[in-house]
Amino acid sequence: AQKITQTQPGMFVQEKEAVTLDCTYDTSDPSYGLFWYKQPSSGEMIFLIYQGSYDQQNATEGRYSLNFQKARKSANLVISASQLGDSAMYFCAMRAGNQFYFGTGTSLTVIP
Amino acid sequence: EAQVTQNPRYLITVTGKKLTVTCSQNMNHEYMSWYRQDPGLGLRQIYYSMNVEVTDKGDVPEGYKVSRKEKRNFPLILESPSPNQTSLYFCASSLLFGGTQYFGPGTRLTVL
Numbered sequence: 001a002q003k004i005t006q007t008q009p010g011m012f013v014q015e016k017e018a019v020t021l022d023c024t025y026d027t028s029d030p031s032y033g034l035f036w037y038k039q040p041s042s043g044e045m046i047f048l049i050y051q052g053s054y055d056q057q058n059a060t061e062g063r064y065s066l067n068f069q070k071a072r073k074s075a076n077l078v079i080s081a082s083q084l085g086d087s088a089m090y091f092c093a094m095r096a097g098n099q100f101y102f103g104t105g106t107s108l109t110v111i112p
Numbered sequence: 113e114a115q116v117t118q119n120p121r122y123l124i125t126v127t128g129k130k131l132t133v134t135c136s137q138n139m140n141h142e143y144m145s146w147y148r149q150d151p152g153l154g155l156r157q158i159y160y161s162m163n164v165e166v167t168d169k170g171d172v173p174e175g176y177k178v179s180r181k182e183k184r185n186f187p188l189i190l191e192s193p194s195p196n197q198t199s200l201y202f203c204a205s206s207l208l209f210g211g212t213q214y215f216g217p218g219t220r221l222t223v224l
Contacts, residue, residue: 004154033210045202045215091154095210098162099170100145102155 006103023092033095034075116216135203144186
């Protein structure tokens with residue numbers, strides 16, 4: 001069965017600190033992709049970062065990095081130097097087979 | 113501007129009254145998909161389309177229909193809406209299956 005699990009419903013982080021949002025996945029497909037999306041209070045879905053199952057190096061995009069641990073089936077998102085604008089809902093997603101699967105999301109609040 | 117558009121953005125309707133939510137993309141993307149977002153459940157895939165005239169069920173297809181007669185459009189049809197279809201709906205597209213999905217702005221549907 002294909003599944004994405006985000007176990008942190010809500011997280012708080014001090015401005016300028018780093019924060020890690022957890023994501024674990026389950027799939028039997030050898031080829032899959034992992035994504036993180038941000039959903040601010042305005043509702044749109046914003047793509048942040050992508051990691052392919054065969055990628056050797058962890059993906060990075062500016063202040064975002066994906067800590068990919070294949071053996072543990074985890075794909076945690078690390079946001080460095082948090083900003084007030086990072087306050088949002090964050091979704092981990094997996095592409096496996098012909099479909100996409102999303103986690104239930106983590107609500108991140110950045111405290112000034 | 114490259115984008116995915118959805119119409120309407122907001123819709124209140126009554127049980128049993130057929131409705132269509134349109135989705136259009138101007139990026140010549142092959143893969144298109146519909147999701148519904150419900151509190152605590154994340155996003156769940158309703159239907160997807162790998163290419164023109166090729167559609168398939170996602171995880172929650174019951175009560176929905178789709179069609180893909182041309183590459184740019186992927187309408188979602190609710191033949192007989194029911195209150196449990198009250199949700200936030202997103203259309204998304206990607207150049208090829210497996211690529212980064214770009215989301216429309218969402219359609220908030222209320223079925224009374």
